[in-house]
Amino acid sequence: MNLDSQPGHIDQIKQTNAGVVYRLIDLYGPISRIELSKRAQLAPASITKIVREMLEAHLVQETEFQEPGSRGRPAIGLILDTVAWHYLAIRLHHGEMTMTLRDLSSRSLVEEILPLPEETQQPLLASLVNEVDAFFIRHQQKLERLTAIAITLPGLINAASGVVHRLPGYAVQDMPLGEVLAARTGLPVFIQHDISAWTLAESLFGASHGAQDVIQIVIDETVGAGVISGGQLLHKRGRALVEIGHTQIDPYGKQCYCGNHGCLETVASTGSLLALVTQRLASQLDSTLHQQPLTLESLCSAAIAGDRLACDAIASVGHHIGRMLAMMVNIFNPQQILIGSPLNQAAEVLFPAVSSTIHQQALPAYSAEINLATTEFREPGTLGAAALIKDALYSGYLLVKLLQG
Structure with a gap:
């Protein structure tokens, strides 16, 4: 499933603040801590604490940059460190399944398009889990720190529970896809309708x-x-x-x-x-x-x-x-x-x-x-799933899990 029970008030504030800082570094990096404090409207001490945790987790890194209008020594700014963080983006479509390994910059590292027949010898859920296992085995040399799985698909879906109630063209009824994949892989699993995820992708990337x-x-x-x-x-x-x-x-x-x-x-x-x-x-x-x-x-x-x-x-x-x-x-x-x-x-x-x-x-x-x-994307492919991950980082939900190890 892609959502735990709601965190307490203090934890929710920490999660939200971390998400805001991460988003600002993503949008404006390299960005100084002073500028980050202004844009986030957070006290410098709060910025220092959040940034320190992100540096220790290798989610951000420092770099020198020249501030606009400055002729002095380069300032120390913050940028995201995305290369060694990977996630699996999946799109289920009638007749096929697309799987893309991406890093946290949303860059595609490897992609496969596999057939997804309507009738198989085993239930669809078992087939999907086996395909994910096989994908990880085939590309294990490219995998570094796996962070999450994101899936988009048509049909009737409850994103909170990760349950697929109906999937057009397949004999699916109340399939607990999120729960089963999370238990199998130990990763957070995000599931969303493909049109909704496409809308989010246009908002974030398009x-x-x-x-x-x-x-x-x-x-x-x-x-x-x-x-x-x-x-x-x-x-x-x-x-x-x-x-x-x-x-x-x-x-x-x-x-x-x-x-x-x-x-x-x-x-x-x-x-x-x-x-x-x-x-x-x-x-x-x-x-x-x-x-x-x-x-x-x-x-x-x-x-x-x-x-x-x-x-x-x-x-x-x-x-x-x-x-x-x-x-x-x-x-x-x-x-x-x-x-x-x-x-x-x-x-x-x-x-x-x-x-x-x-x-x-x-x-x-x-x-x-x-x-x-x-729309910018005529066919979003697994960018919709990438948008789910980006949104989960910006909200702080996934970010806090990565900070906690």
Whole structure:
């Protein structure tokens, strides 16, 4: 599991302060202790104590640097010491499993993509544990100080307990993945929904870096959202995914696999989009889509070229997504909205439809300055898992465990 019981008040303050100092060194290093004290708003004595513990644990190191405007002797600054600290980042996707060994700078050291069949001779949990064991054995010469395991995956997940309640495409029910892996390896295990982790990765490494309030929409085989509020992933200690895909937008619409009717996913997922275009092709013989196999790539290319059917279909998805986003804008008042989707290949068709609907239906005071942009990562891979580790260091939770040895 990735969370212990809540620490006491004093311990929580120490954890938070350590996380703040680590984050500032990461963002501004090399940074002097004096500047660190100012930015952290902590007393110099507190900074001295925290830094000493980090130096002794080899989590930070000292270096000489020239302060801006100074012509004297170089100052002594602090930078992170990340090279000898490793963790395993895992992404489970339908049909495959990606494992990446990274250091604390998030740099990838070695990566493997393995098949993850739906049916095996042993339960999925046992298969996953065996694959992790085998990965560590294959790369034991590269391993130094292992710190944690982070896993992202689709489905219904409780991040606090590390339980995977459902995993699309697999016979999974209430799988205690976090608990079992932690017991097997002795490492903290962090588990999160892949869309939520992608949202966090964009916040830490990508398109929304520095923004405090962000909505990220993912339009793919499923439709989901992640929300950054006040610089933090919303509900990150529980079920962080904002399940917009199963919000009903038409009570008389098509039945969704969740059992409801007219869910957003039934009209806005890439699968439903291709099904709709296939249906309409029979009555639109002038469409250029008749000249090639129908894929998301060919659909987007046709839309960019001005094909009426392709444009209308992608714009329809944009309007549906825009209506949902208008409600979310009224609730969260974000600085930025990110869209991650294969349909971004036709952003010049998709984005105006999304934007116009938001401006028509959201409060003008909230929507007037909205920045709509594509995600930096078209496919985050295990960067979502890397973001979980970075976030755990910044919060101080994982950092304190490393300081304690």
